[in-house]
Amino acid sequence: MFDLMIVREVLMKSLVDDSNEELLPDNPAKGQDSIISQLVHDIFGGEILKTRKKRGWYFYNRVEGLRIDFTSLEIDKTKRIKRFEDIPCPSGENKYYFAMEDYSSFFMRFVKAFEETLGLKKYHMA
Secondary structure (H helix, E strand, O other): OOOHHHHHHHHHHHHOOOOOOOOEOOEOOOOOHHHHHHHHHHHHOOEEEEEEEOOEEEEEEEEOOEEEOOOOOHHHHHHOOOOOOOEEOOOOHHHHHOOHHHHHHHHHHHHHHHHHHHOOHHHOOO
């Protein structure tokens, strides 16, 4: 089962990276839609969807039938996209918007934070 609140919490933990100057302290997910949508798809399945914005495409997910946008905070409702087009993203299209090295680091930070959040670390074999 996909737990939206746990995934959001873990994403916020794993986005915090002192070396990434693009991240905003008040919302580290802002502007990270392509990399987050890929990670959510790779781990939890579902679809990557896109919507046109003034500056290009905006990526998000549909998992278990629910549209999920992890790049907007609940506080940030005034700036959220009001209309989603839900256009299916062709496989790999969003990968043009991030470096694979950044994705690999992000993926590993997410997995580690997910294990810590769920308390799975104790089940690792030495």
